Amino acid sequence: MAYPIPVITQTNAAQTLAKLYLNIERSHPCPQGTEPSLLVTLPTVWANKYQILLYGSAARHRFAVAGVTTPQDLDHISWPGPVILHTHWFGALFQGAANAREADYKLEQIKDSILRFCDRVDARVIWTAHNVFPHGNEHTDAFLKLRQWIFETFDAVHIMEDHHLPVLERSFERKAPRVFTVPHMLYTGSLLNSVDQVMARAHFGLPVKATVFGYFGSIQAYKRIPMLIDAMDKLPSTKPAVVLIGGLASDQKVLRELQLKIGNRSDIILIPRKIHDHEIQYLHQASDVMVLPYCETLNSGAAMMAASFRRPFIMPQGSTAKSLEPLGAQSFDGDNPDDLARVMALYAQDPQPELQIDEKAWHAKQSGQISEKFFMNLERLY
Numbered sequence: 001m002a003y004p005i006p007v008i009t010q011t012n013a014a015q016t017l018a019k020l021y022l023n024i025e026r027s028h029p030c031p032q033g034t035e036p037s038l039l040v041t042l043p044t045v046w047a048n049k050y051q052i053l054l055y056g057s058a059a060r061h062r063f064a065v066a067g068v069t070t071p072q073d074l075d076h077i078s079w080p081g082p083v084i085l086h087t088h089w090f091g092a093l094f095q096g097a098a099n100a101r102e103a104d105y106k107l108e109q110i111k112d113s114i115l116r117f118c119d120r121v122d123a124r125v126i127w128t129a130h131n132v133f134p135h136g137n138e139h140t141d142a143f144l145k146l147r148q149w150i151f152e153t154f155d156a157v158h159i160m161e162d163h164h165l166p167v168l169e170r171s172f173e174r175k176a177p178r179v180f181t182v183p184h185m186l187y188t189g190s191l192l193n194s195v196d197q198v199m200a201r202a203h204f205g206l207p208v209k210a211t212v213f214g215y216f217g218s219i220q221a222y223k224r225i226p227m228l229i230d231a232m233d234k235l236p237s238t239k240p241a242v243v244l245i246g247g248l249a250s251d252q253k254v255l256r257e258l259q260l261k262i263g264n265r266s267d268i269i270l271i272p273r274k275i276h277d278h279e280i281q282y283l284h285q286a287s288d289v290m291v292l293p294y295c296e297t298l299n300s301g302a303a304m305m306a307a308s309f310r311r312p313f314i315m316p317q318g319s320t321a322k323s324l325e326p327l328g329a330q331s332f333d334g335d336n337p338d339d340l341a342r343v344m345a346l347y348a349q350d351p352q353p354e355l356q357i358d359e360k361a362w363h364a365k366q367s368g369q370i371s372e373k374f375f376m377n378l379e380r381l382y
Contacts, residue, residue, distance in 0.1 A: 004052045005044050005067045013076035020064035021079075028059055035081025039378070040074070040123075041067045042087045047274070050301065051088070053185050057371035061379060071113030082382050083123040085114065087154075090146060091134030103139035107146055115153075124381045128158040131298050132171045135222050136251070147172045155381055158374075160184045160299050163319045167298070180377040184299050185370035186327075186362070187308040193281050200285035204269060210240040211348045214287025214311070216280070217302040219249040219258065219272060223294040226261055227337050229268060231293075234341035235348045246271040246283045284309040289330075289347045293340060296320055303329065307362070312355050314343050326358035327365070 006016050017038075024036040039058060041051055044067025055065045063084075068074055070093065074085070093110060097103040118125055127150050133143050150157070151174040159165055160183050169176055195203075206212055215228060225245060232243050249255035249272045262268045275283060284290065290306040296318040303320075306313035307327040315321045316334030325331075330346075330353070333339040346353050363369075 007067050010076045024064050036062045037082040038079040039063045039065045040085050049190050053367040057375050061375040071110050074117035083121045085123045085125040087127045103142035107142050124155040126156040148174050161323050164298050182374045184304050185367040186365045191280050192278050197285050200282045203282045210242045212242050212287045214290045215245040217247045219247050221254050227293040228291050231341040231344050235345050243268045246275045248274045284311050326361035
């Protein structure tokens, strides 16, 4: 198939779904003759490997996996066996809404499409809580209504840590429906990891004795990248330091402000574009420590990426950082920029803090085990 997760459209629905059904029957037939299940993911996101890794054990559990780009595309899906609609990020579905009225209209369209699909194919519907609200969302009321509707209507909510549940219930002023916990996986094995630190630093032309602070992820306002630069400027001058920033800018205004702040500095390398899969290893292997200066979030793919490459990472204090300490998290007071400089200074000295990784916790976060746990929970929905 052309994509890691085939996308269903009006023109390809019948052929694609029939092929998915037959492929499951051929590769993993059921002696009892029960129909294979279908998992439909909304929306499909290939740039983020999360969905691909999460669904890695689907066929073993006799699930075919397909995706849709918009809720309206659900109208083209029919399936003879059990169906689960797995929703993720809704932010992009509100693009183009110029005001609250238009956002509410889009919300009603989303709700109608999902309910119509569930009624027609008897689908169970779940939501993965990647964050409380989309980062930088402009339609706060509409997103609150959506989250409340999810809690009132969906069959289950998937959270990645137990302590996320009270945060969500407090934010949405609703008790959650059925909840199951399956952690965020590491990205181990899904990306090249073949270069050493010397090769990685040669790739960027970095000084051999410099302390390198890495940043990987999208360039957005809430990521607070300027805080990282300010913190570096407060470090002792006894050892050279470099900041290496790589990621796609989703907000051009934020990017322009960041470029103006950096100017012509040679100790800050900014790569404001998509970091391709084969490049991710260079950014991480070149860095002594990854820095995540942004506000506390429910989950952090960047933190899991750093842990996948066995790099320590600095992030704001809170329940998320606490839960990731076994994987190498170091925390700082997110309300105190000077505290970020304090923690970074630990890595600008010799010797640097020794990376402490709980091997049992690290292995428990491998994608195969996470995917297996996820589908075991899905099977309990029927």
